Amino acid sequence: MNIEDYREFCLSLGEDVEEKLPFTAFHGASGVLVFYVCGHMFSFFDCDNYSVITLKCQPERIDELKAQHSCIGRPFNESPKYWIGIDANTAPDDILRELTRNSYEIVKAKYKRK
Numbered sequence: 001m002n003i004e005d006y007r008e009f010c011l012s013l014g015e016d017v018e019e020k021l022p023f024t025a026f027h028g029a030s031g032v033l034v035f036y037v038c039g040h041m042f043s044f045f046d047c048d049n050y051s052v053i054t055l056k057c058q059p060e061r062i063d064e065l066k067a068q069h070s071c072i073g074r075p076f077n078e079s080p081k082y083w084i085g086i087d088a089n090t091a092p093d094d095i096l097r098e099l100t101r102n103s104y105e106i107v108k109a110k111y112k113r114k
Contacts, residue, residue, distance in 0.1 A: 001093045003050045009097060010035040010043055013104045035104075038111035042103040044076075045088065052076050052085045053096070055103035069095060 001009070011017055018036045023029035031048040034041050045053045054075040057065070062084055065072050071091040075083035086096060 001088070001091075001096055003045075003047065003088075006045075006053070006088070006096070006100075007033070010100060010104075013037075013101060014108070016108070017104070037104055037108045040107050040111050042107040043100055046076075050088050053088050053091075053100075054078055054083055054085050055099055056082060056106045057084045057099065057103065058106065065099075071095070072099075 007019070011019065014037065016037050020034055020036065021030070021032065022034055023032050029046070032044055032046050034044040036042065041056075043053060043055050052073075052075075054077070059081055062080070065084065069091070071087040073085050073087070074080050075085040084099070086099065088096075
């Protein structure tokens with residue numbers, strides 16, 4: 001999935017999704033695009049190097065996902081206990097969509113505004 005298609009997919013997950021470039025003050029991270037739900041990150045990647053998408057994941061699923069899919073590995077700059085990294089260039093679109101939706105739902109459920 002190319003960068004624009006992925007961006008559109010993230011925004012389509014709900015009216016509560018926001019996108020921001022929150023790290024513009026940092027030279028090495030100025031192009032990191034972050035998607036938020038309820039004010040918390042659920043997906044991010046570097047627009048200048050669209051190679052790894054970082055997503056939230058249930059800890060009990062991470063090892064199994066890594067064993068099943070070679071496109072899944074370590075997240076960028078997050079805890080590997082709660083986050084996964086997905087190779088944006090090799091991940092099948094259906095896996096990328098499923099895991100992105102899963103990440104969105106994990107974060108939304110945890111921080112849902114009352």
